[in-house]
Amino acid sequence: MAILLNNQTGESQPWADALAGYLPELDIHVYPNIPNADDIEYAVVWHHPHGDLLNYPNLKAILVLGAGMDHIDQESQLPNVPIVRLVDPSVNDEMSQYVLYWVMHFQRNYERYRAQAAAKFWQRHMTPLSRQFRVSVVGAGPIGQFISKRLALNGFASQSWSRSERTIDNVESFYGDQGLLTILKSSDVLVNCLPLNRATRHFLDHQKLSMLPKGSSLINISRGAVLDDRALLNLLDSGHIANAALDTFTEEPLAKTSDYWQRDNVYITPHMSGSTYPTLACEVIANNIKRIENGEQPFPIYMPENKL
Ligand code: OXD
Numbered sequence: 243m244a245i246l247l248n249n250q251t252g253e254s255q256p257w258a259d260a261l262a263g264y265l266p267e268l269d270i271h272v273y274p275n276i277p278n279a280d281d282i283e284y285a286v287v288w289h290h291p292h293g294d295l296l297n298y299p300n301l302k303a304i305l306v307l308g309a310g311m312d313h314i315d316q317e318s319q320l321p322n323v324p325i326v327r328l329v330d331p332s333v334n335d336e337m338s339q340y341v342l343y344w345v346m347h348f349q350r351n352y353e354r355y356r357a358q359a360a361a362k363f364w365q366r367h368m369t370p371l372s373r374q375f376r377v378s379v380v381g382a383g384p385i386g387q388f389i390s391k392r393l394a395l396n397g398f399a400s401q402s403w404s405r406s407e408r409t410i411d412n413v414e415s416f417y418g419d420q421g422l423l424t425i426l427k428s429s430d431v432l433v434n435c436l437p438l439n440r441a442t443r444h445f446l447d448h449q450k451l452s453m454l455p456k457g458s459s460l461i462n463i464s465r466g467a468v469l470d471d472r473a474l475l476n477l478l479d480s481g482h483i484a485n486a487a488l489d490t491f492t493e494e495p496l497a498k499t500s501d502y503w504q505r506d507n508v509y510i511t512p513h514m515s516g517s518t519y520p521t522l523a524c525e526v527i528a529n530n531i532k533r534i535e536n537g538e539q540p541f542p543i544y545m546p547e548n549k550l
Contacts, residue, residue, distance in 0.1 A: 264528030
């Protein structure tokens with residue numbers, strides 16, 4: 243019994259070491275060094291080469307070692323086994339802290355104080371009350387829900403939008419087309435947590451972004467291509483959207499020629515809002531493998547719906 247491991251965009255060895263610590267009884271084969279495809283029962287992968295997962299006749303499950311599922315959605319065919327998402331509490335924590343940081347930055351207008359300090363100018367300004375400061379998270383998957391709850395716990399008017407109805411404690415939830423119009427019109431900060439798939443590419447286009455109130459801000463922590471970049475730049479330039487904190491981009495690394503670098507009201511970070519630490523993530527992955535071995539369901543199971 244063996245695990246196929248491939249972290250295509252990073253190092254595989256720290257993952258192999260961490261998995262071996264939690265599952266000492268399993269052999270771990272790092273792609274492409276697979277002595278015998280028949281031995282592979284679990285695939286722990288990130289951006290694995292297209293079609294390769296069909297080569298393991300005894301595969302029991304695919305376990306993803308990062309948060310996004312777009313690489314899975316890009317597969318035209320997958321083996322008929324459960325696909326298990328990684329929901330890593332420490333990634334949720336970090337991503338919600340990233341969002342809180344920028345929400346507070348925009349709410350309290352720290353940029354203005356920085357400019358005042360540069361001019362040695364002392365002047366206080368009123369801050370919008372947190373409980374009236376509406377922060378809307380679009381996308382209510384595991385990460386989106388966690389962030390909405392964190393925002394509520396921190397006293398913000400936390401709002402959430404999803405395609406179908408969901409209830410999240412202490413969060414005002416909206417759903418469907420009508421709910422989207424309502425939430426867009428009533429957001430001081432919009433946080434994009436939508437996954438990238440066929441239904442969401444350029445979902446946040448000019449029409450939707452211009453429904454945000456003038457002076458609102460945007461935070462993107464999911465995938466760059468959910469945004470229409472040109473539309474966002476135009477709305478930032480006209481001042482309709484006051485600020486954007488962008489952690490993810492259509493092309494990464496962000497090209498040196500990107501217009502985003504030229505804007506003072508765009509805060510760029512290099513896809514760092516939530517780091518996945520192999521030792522922590524492998525505990526979650528190993529527990530799911532143990533569950534399957536004990537005849538239990540792993541969770542959460544991913545159902546690809548809107549392929550890329
Ligand atoms: C992601 C990740 O999916 O970093 O973006 O895990």
